[in-house]
Amino acid sequence: MLPPVTDTSTLPQLACAAPTVGQTGPTYYIAINEPGADNDRCDGLAPVNQGNGRCPFKDFSSGRTFGLLRNVSGVRLEVRTGVYTFVNEGLSVIGTGTSESSRVVLTAYQNDAVVFDGRNELRELIRVGGRFTAVERVTLRNAGGYNMQVGAGSDHLVQCNRFLANFASDSLKGTDGAARTIVRGNDFSAWDSQAIDLTSVRDWTIIGNEIHDPKSSSANAIGAKLGSRGVLITGNRFRNTRGLSFGGTAIAHADDFEAYDMVAERNTFENITGQLVKFYSCSNCIFRDNDGKAIGGGFVLGGDQLDGPSGCTGGCKPTVGATIQRNRLTDLRGNPSYTFWGLFRKEAEGLTAAGNLYCLPADQNPRFRIDNQDFFSLADWTRLIGTDTTSTVARSDQGLCNTW
DSSP states (O other): OOOOOOOOOOOOOOOOSSOOOOOOOOOEETTTTTOOOOTOOOOOOOOOSSSTSOOOOOOOOHHHHHHHTTTEOEEEEESSSSSEEESSEEEEEEEESGGGGGOOEEEEEOOEEEEEHHHHHHHSSEEEEEEEEESSSOOOOOOSEEEEESSSSEEEEEEEEOOOOOOOOOOEEEEEEOEEEEEEEEEOOSSEEEEEESSSSSEEEEEEEEEEEOOOTTEEEEEEEEEEEEEESSSSSSEEEEEEESSSSOOSSSSSSSEEOOOOESSSEEEEEEEEEEEEEEOOOOEEOOEEEEEEEEEEEEEHHHHOOOOOOTTOOOOOOOOEEEEEEOOOOOOOTTEEEOOOOOOOOTOOOEEEEEETTTTOOEEETTTEEEOOOHHHHHHHSOOTTTOEETTSGGGGGOOO
């Protein structure tokens, strides 16, 4: 018997521009509120009760239904309206496919509102692994830890889902070398630590998501560490949260850097607590063409000077080869005021900065911090740092500073 779920509310689906289609295996249906649905007497091959055993499964309480998406290829599971939970552990979606048509899919049926609820007990609500999987068009909430963990394997798709409150830790966790993963068109809110935390992953694309309003003022939007590499963060909207962390303190690992080849471009940030982005032992990482408004600060290149030791054996190397270009920053609200940059010289090897627009009121001076010393003119900043010469300081009520 399934444990009771106290919150029986559902939310409508998010719009999904490119839902999965074309799976080559069977399509099963689970429908907790459908008359006649049954885990034993039905074959699960119809969304409604057609009689003679052709009817949907009822829930995930039996071994038969709980294992439908485990170690299979081409199987599609469409879930009908309702709130679903699991007995002792979260649902596993583990694909064995080799192509798009053999992708294993967990999705909602048509426009039905589907919620998976972890009752603040299940450590991972949905666990994804293997190859060629998809989880789409559902709501995930109340995991004891992660609402979803993508661990190991490759070619995963996480799209058009609502990620709501989790009890502790990160809402979406990438780990254990998970590769070639797309996180697209989701809505993240009310998370505990980070909306998305990436540890030892490769080749992820995080695109077109709404990431906003965590339950804690100290929660970050996205972080990457433990040698994560090749992550593209693009076209997302961040609101009422902290910003991005390219690297950070971590447990022991064998890499030289905490993160490699991170790229954040064409994102919008509004009402951000603290800096937009912090580089901590990041190799060849890029932050470009982003807009930041009502933010605590701009760019930070720091390491153990600010956050304590890293996880690399013998200590991670300082950030090298950072690129920060064509970003537009206005309405900085941090303390000290209008701090566009803060860096330590040892983190600035190979730094390229260009074409940034620093907007501020006419009665304010920009602040650029180097090794904890403040400088108050762009000319001093560029002379001392040897780059950023094509960037501009402008009044916030004029020109591009006033066009958002």
